[in-house]
Amino acid sequence: MSERNLEQLFIKRSQQKKKTSPLNYKERLFVLSDDKISYYDYDPEKGKKKSLKGSIELEKIKCVETVIPEDNSPPERQFPFQIIYDEGPLYVFSKSDDIRKLWIRKIRHVVRFNKDLMHKYHPRFWEDGIWRCCQQAVKQAMGCRVLETRNGGFANRSERHRKSQKPLPPTPEEEKPSRPLPPQPPPQPQQQGPCPGSTVIAEYSYPPMAPTDLELRKDEEYTILEMSDANWWKARDKYGKEGYIPANYVTEATNGLEKFEWYCKNMNRSQAEHLMRTENKDGGFLVRDSSKAGKYTVSVFSKAGGETVGMCKHYNICTTSQGQFYLAQSHNFSSIPDLINYHQHNSAGLVSRLKHFVSNRADSAPSPFGLGYGVWEIDPTHLTFIKELGCGQFGVVKYGKWQGQHDVAIKMIKEGSMSELDFIEEAKVMMKLRHQNLVQLYGVCTTQRPIYIVTEFLSNGCLLTYLRETLKGPTPIHLLEMCKDVTEGMAYLESQQFIHRDLAARNCLVAANGDIKVTDFGLSRYVLDDEYTSSAGTKFPVRWSPPEVLLYCKFSSKSDIWAYGVLMWEIYTLGKMPYERLNNSEIVDKVSTGLRLYRPQLANERVYSIMSTCWREKAEERPTFEELASNVQDLLYEMQ
Template identity: 90%
Template sequence: MSDSNLEEIFIKRSQQKKKTSPLNYKERLFVLSEHKICYFDYDPEKKKKKALKGSVDLEKIKCVETVIPDENAPAERQFPFQIIYDEGPLYVFAKSDDIRKKWIHRIRQVVRFNKDLMQKYHPCFWEDGVWKCCQQVVKQAMGCRVMETRNGGFKQTLRKSRKPLPPTPEEEKPCRPLPPQPPPQQGPCPGSTVIAEYPYTPVQPQDLELRKDEEYTILEMSDPNWWRARDKYGTEGYIPSNYVTEAMNGLERFDWYCKNMNRSQAEHLLKTENKDGGFLVRDSSKAGKYTVSVFSKVGGETVGICKHYNICTTPQGQFYLAQSHNFNSIPDLINYHQHNSAGLVSRLKHIMSNRADSAPSPFGLGYGVWEIDPTHLTFIKELGCGQFGVVKYGKWQGQHDVAIKMIKEGSMSEDDFIEEAKVMMKLRHQKLVQLYGVCTKQKPIYIVTEFLSNGCLLTYLRESLKNPTPIHLLEMCKDVSEGMAYLESEQFIHRDLAARNCLVAANGTIKVTDFGLSRYVLDDEYTSSAGTKFPVRWSPPEVLLYSKFSSKSDIWAYGVLMWEIYTMGKMPYDRLNNSEIVDKVSTGLRLYRPQLANERVYSIMSICWRDKAEDRPTFLELVSNVQDLLYEMQ
């Protein structure tokens, strides 16, 4: 037997039968070889293996981990471990913890270069149609515990060869793999050179004009959102930090790179341009990875198709789309495929970019702007009437689109809000609607925010969105989870998360708005759970019964918002009144699975609706779950 092989008698649990019984546990001889784990029927009297009963290809293994034994498990089933591969979990019971550790360690060594190794796993058994650890009812549901880094831990790297690997010394600690592109950066610092990705027209006397693709020197970075810079003519002023990128660093300098674009937006752009061989490069749904999206009119057809290719890396850090064509950088890869299709549906003929139209919203209306002069606002049309009064679309200084909330007197605790708004101005994320400033020196006071042309998400779902794909709906959920994860990281609670409090940008991006405003409502019907205006349908039991708000109550509301997205804007619990909802939700009622949501999507909703707040995930975990599912779907 070679040094990489192991043999051991284990008890194996049946993978097929739903109910567990003594007949489901049988002794098998397990053999770990160069390419497989095989298990055989075993004759204990003659001490030799008999018929092969099954095998697992090593290259298909995604995870090997311990399992928490059942409370009443007999002595021979006290040391279980699991081998997760394409067909699900294979449960094996060792005779001792030392034997279990030895096998787990050796298998991890051999498979540590596998593709798609899991980052999360289920620590308890799948039994009788449910995961005992988290009560999810989908066997393929995302794990509920994050993998730990330990000796023999996984390394997410590609490897072509299955030759035996040299043993890893016990004291060696594996390193966490870094994303291959872009490389770790510290970002610009005072004195460094940046390039303007987008043009910027000054709106304040102290601002500096940005001209696309020109270089600027950073002078001061005391405000993370507005940097003081100097252009090549010696002029100095403040620039929005999200309009520039470090010179000669990353992909931002290439027109084919569309930052922050998702799959649905890429397909819309490519199909609108309708050019055979039109392409772009975008961020993949998995952090640190990139995707090439290509439009092709196969066979000269009028209606084309979009194809999406993940950019892969070799163990040596080279990039490829077709395995036999490897390159040292992504720009080199793109340049090659602009001249050779090499396995793609088409060579990359035409750069498709929306960068001229997709400049991000600057963080405010200029450096230091807080109190806005109402005479600088022009009101153009009414957008609707919200909790606090009329909302209008307008212009600031005649050129910048803004939304203006005109706060009706008596609807808000204005002094408290004005103090808090200074904090809210500092909450800045691409998936949050940006608060630009306030007008407080007259009545009514105004709240001035970023304007999003497609309006309220709830109305968009009900009236504008036609025949969405499953990926499109999940991307909408991803946008909201990213914005909420940022609020969570800032220890800021929304308190009224729902589709009505999200807005839709021109490119389809969803942004969260009105975060924290519910604290300043003076309406008794709104602030009491017994009232008709209180968001009962989005509230967990601890809010309904005890008015206990937390980031975990926002998690519950996020699950309901996902349900709204997948029902195209239906009213949650539409056949129940508020008092019935309080009674039934507090005793276990949950929303049904929408027709457009598969079991995996519904399992994400369901973990948001766990009875105990502490059992619900964080938004950071939800972002990871949604990203992983999106990556699998693409």
């Protein structure tokens, strides 16, 4: 007989009935033993258990988590938790939070080695045929919230071996080993990347922009001397010359893939296909980062049978439980370069042998962190104006050159449109925001009027115009990749406690390679007069605003989440105007009473469910950008 670990009276909700009523909530005696959780009818007068009502084998449990209480729930149902197993969720109500925490902690401990542990869950109840958190109508639908505790209480999802020895099909499912892995310890703070004294290799050439800069020559080694600024490191070249270099132009000498021409860092699927089709070479290939962090994908172009159009195939590089890499399971290698070398000589089931590497690395250098180390105030005489790009809420935006050679965008702020002194102070903070999906602020010109804001230049312009006029026949993956770019940029802003306040397609830009970058973050606070309408003296974009902004002018990262859902809608409608048939006053009334945007034709139910989570009426029930980024990334991985 198994040893009992815990025993407690809980209220259990019926799993069988669609409708919930007081009759569906009954007190049961729960017993946690070494191999199962059992629940019994209970006689309160005699203090004894009666007949067995059900049980769950511990090995079938996939997740145990809290549940957000139902609206207007009685006091005895304020501390619910869920035990998710093969048949779905079992909802249990504890008498106190301490007892609930004890049971969750204990169950997590005993099931931590189970197979197929979940990494996402539904934080609200399944009720009346729908998930109350994300409005999905399929009970088996993947959870909408990432489990924050999966590394602290659950072991990571184990990998499983494929039975077949055939080569992997394009974009196979994530693999799992035959035996469960032990739980990983919580991540410990540690030094990321190189440190002073270490050697780095230049991934790109960098001509000095300021007197204190050091020239970088691609593929040469440099010694890091000082890292007091996270974005500009002091370094020494092999000739003994010292100066500052942009941190995103170099990589550690021990980092394996960056030195290979076939590795294209930060390239997505759509960009890879465009590049390979442009090259139009049979057997053209590249290796890129997968949409799953830490994984890699081999993209191959083939003109099998003499086809002129050709096709692109994508293969995830998988790992065995011993840490070896493979595309075809019978051919395992200790490193990715060895794997690529083998498939350059043997197709081994791939659509083609890897014949010609395709790369854009010569043209894909990232934007440096400013126009040289320490450059903040820019001399306007160093700017050359070439052409007008458009006219925004602050004034004219022009494309130009800095010192005759570096592309920049210049916002010429018309007088009276902005609270200039406040902005200049804020811009010093904004200069320190660095992310590949944010438009880089290079500096300002404040010694004359009008003042200039000088930023990174993106050749494909505004996302809204790009959607309406340039983008032709986009694939579902391409549209979702656009959304992914925005979530990652906004997740970074969120991590820096920075609120955008005006997130929309018009405030995103498109780079030459198709990357989407967020711009104008925080600028709306300094608007003195624009086209936005307010009901309470504060200006804001009505069509992108949640009820708490429309009614109370309450901005937060959660109002940015709402706006992101509208931006996703813009992307999937290829640039339509939200609530196009309503005026601003009607929008305030109808959105505040429950109106939401319809599902775009190009968006499937999974995509629309992500949008819908952004439009929950209560701000605290909306996801974070980190959660959104994870959800979009997971969906993108499944679609590939």
